Amino acid sequence: MKTLWNPILAVLPVLAALLVLASPAGAQAQTQTQANIDINTPAINSIKSSMHQRWTNLRAYFVNGAVGLTHDGFIALHDASHVPLPQRAQLNSMIAADNQDRKSLYREIANENGHPDWENDIRMTFAQRWIDKEPSGWWYQNAAGAWVRK
Amino acid sequence: MQVRMRMMLPAAAALLIAGCVTINIYFPAAAAQKAADKIIDDVWQLKQPATTGGSGEQPPPASAAQPVQQPAPAERPGGQSKP
Numbered sequence A: 001m002k003t004l005w006n007p008i009l010a011v012l013p014v015l016a017a018l019l020v021l022a023s024p025a026g027a028q029a030q031t032q033t034q035a036n037i038d039i040n041t042p043a044i045n046s047i048k049s050s051m052h053q054r055w056t057n058l059r060a061y062f063v064n065g066a067v068g069l070t071h072d073g074f075i076a077l078h079d080a081s082h083v084p085l086p087q088r089a090q091l092n093s094m095i096a097a098d099n100q101d102r103k104s105l106y107r108e109i110a111n112e113n114g115h116p117d118w119e120n121d122i123r124m125t126f127a128q129r130w131i132d133k134e135p136s137g138w139w140y141q142n143a144a145g146a147w148v149r150k
Numbered sequence B: 001m002q003v004r005m006r007m008m009l010p011a012a013a014a015l016l017i018a019g020c021v022t023i024n025i026y027f028p029a030a031a032a033q034k035a036a037d038k039i040i041d042d043v044w045q046l047k048q049p050a051t052t053g054g055s056g057e058q059p060p061p062a063s064a065a066q067p068v069q070q071p072a073p074a075e076r077p078g079g080q081s082k083p
Helices: A002-033 A042-063 A085-112 A116-133 B002-024 B029-044
Strands: A067-069 A075-077 A139-141 A147-149
Touching: A042 A067, A042 A085, A042 B029, A067 A116, A075 A085, A085 A116, A116 B029
Parallel strands: A067 A139
Antiparallel strands: A067 A075, A139 A147
């Protein structure tokens, strides 16, 4: 029995030492990476201007509730009944193109800042901010995926 | 048995260290939020005029006071009879 406990007892001090080391190291990492997220790069700027250009057409569909924000940083068709039939195909392709831009935007921000692994965090940060900044009367999806009018 | 346990110790320690390293890769949430706000403002531009229709007629304000139609002097001597 004693021989079983030996290795466990040996690991304990290592664990304790790691815990002590981890917190200041983590804090230091925070102050180092907290610095900034750079978004002023040619790739990001071109995605931005593409999205802004599309926005001049897309905006009306947000205002009348045809389109809304999803909870994960994209946009989706909310209520097609507001859209005359001939325009639906065009709207659908606009939504698809905008989501493509959004995906590239999140990926590009992560990549340009040297952390491709941040893509999801960045996407979820955007998701929250799009919804926060959305004017009242527009639609968004809550965390459960249900449509809510702001 | 005991020997095998001893051999597992370095492996366990390595795993622990690896775990700590991944925990310490830190996502700068505040900076990300600031970046998101900037991009959203640029894409949506909701704070600016925002009125499409109504009194949306605001031509260049600087030159509006002066009469715009000033015939360019270069045009006159040139003559108008060029095909």
